[in-house]
Amino acid sequence: MMGPVLAACLLIILSTAWISQANGALCKKDGGVCTCNDKTKSVDCSYKELTAIPSNIPTDTDRLELDYNKLSSLPPTAFHNLKELTYLNLDTNQLQTLSEGVFDELKNLETLRIQQNQLKSLPPKIFDKLTKLTLLYLEDNKLQSLPHGVFDKLTELKTLSLHSNQLRRVPEGAFDYLSSLSLVTLNDNPWDCSCNDILYLSKWIREKEGKVNGIESATCVNKKAVLEITEEEAAEDCVYPNTTTAIPTTIITTLASSNDDDIPELPVPQENFQKFLGYQEPDHLPTQPQCLMSISGYLGLMMSLVLTSAAILYVIHFLKKA
Template identity: 70%
Template sequence: MMGPVLAACLLIILSTAWISQANEALCKKDGGVCSCNNNKNSVDCSSKRLTAIPSNIPVETTELRLNFNSLSKLSPKAFHHLSKLTYLSLDSNQLQTLTPGVFDQLVNLNKLYLQYNDLKSLPQGIFDKLTKITYLDLQYNKLQSLPNGVFHNLPLLKELDLQTNQLRNVPHGAFDSLSSLNILYLTNNPWDCSCKDILYLRDWIDDNKDKVTGAQDAACGDQQSKAVLDITEKDAASDCVSPNTTTAIPTSTTTPASVIYDDIHEIKVPQENFQKFLGYQEPDHLPTQPQCLMSISGYLGLMMSLMLTSAAILYVFHFLKKA
């Protein structure tokens, strides 16, 4: 009678291994696209030269690293199944815009890293659902303006980094709802101190000097380099104009690490053979060599597990029939 019992135990073990293999197809540490920790709550997809986000990231993920890739856009539903995320890094990519609603399901997000991208603007309401966020990094982008109310629903935000963009002013009341804010970075922006709208920023800095890092370094964009904090109503007597899209400021004196990649060429493979298996959300990108290796090894592993499971089932039926 021990034969069927042992066979049943073997069946359970193999079935569990098969399911685990299916769940870990994305997160194999030995050459897979991404790597996961043992608890499956942290996924690291950084520095993989990704041009699209894999769609089969485990739903239980709480930390997701996608930095140092080649992402230029995000699918509107890229993170809609990841409501448990508390940490998301998208820095050091090539993002030029953010799709409205892309972060709407991240209701538990605590930290969001968007620095070192090519963002020129932000959609209206892009951060409205991130009510638990405490850290937001937007430095080293190309932001020319901020939409009205962009930070109005972030009551727990403690640190906000806007330095090294192309901001000329901020909307009136932009920071008034940030009741928990401790640190704000504003330096290295071409603030338009001739515009009346700059008076809100001047008054806010004056009332919150302890929160603004380098308050005196938030300088006007003209040749005088006068601090925003020191301008007068006479200085800011002009009506505001649209942001000057031709005026750019240097973002760095050195090449950021985000653009340093080894010269490894992608292996071109027929798109239709791999697209569905990889689960990519944007069909116009071909998989890279690591993704192909992950697909093949994952497929073989699943097939082996399935064969072993089938053998175990037949083994159980054999003993039950003899019994």
């Protein structure tokens, strides 16, 4: 009688293992690259050298880790099927731009991390749909400017990290709607305190001093604290194009009055034509390690099926003898 009992135990063990592997395989349709936890609804794709986001992340994922990869861009619909996300980590990639509307479906998102990338600018209204956002990390990028009203919809935001960028100013009223703020990091930016655009930030820091942490550390390029800047010191009108350099209006007037014939024709790189025409590189194909991981996953699944079938036949054999 011990034979059928042992066989039944073996069958139960193998069935449990097969079910567990099947759940894992369901969560790893990308080829087994990411680690998934069905209980916590979290997916960890960090440190995988990914150049593209896996396409089959479970739609009920709550927490998604994509940090420490090689992502240089995000398709506009990259997260449109992940409406349950509350946490998204894109830290330490190679992102140079963000597509407009890329976060629009993440209406439950509470934490967004995009630090340590190569972002030079943000699209207008990029955060408008993230009305539940409480933590936003944008530090250690190359941001040269912020769109007007980019934070206006983030009334629940408590932490905003902007330090270690290339910001020289913020738009008038940039922080006026952030009524829940408790921490803002502004240090290690080349704040231009010679232009009167800095007066909004200087006044805002003085008003929020003691109420919002981190803001006093903002310093001008001459190391003077931004909150100490006076109207006399910031008297110049400056125009900020999409570069890191402020151009006084006198120079712009001179350029406008010059003869067009004096302006040399500059060659335009081919990739600029491609961007203008909307050309995009095709999605990256799976790498060799990803393919190998996918094959090994299927082989493991087939082995589990074979063992389970053998156990069933074993049980039937002993039951017939009994």
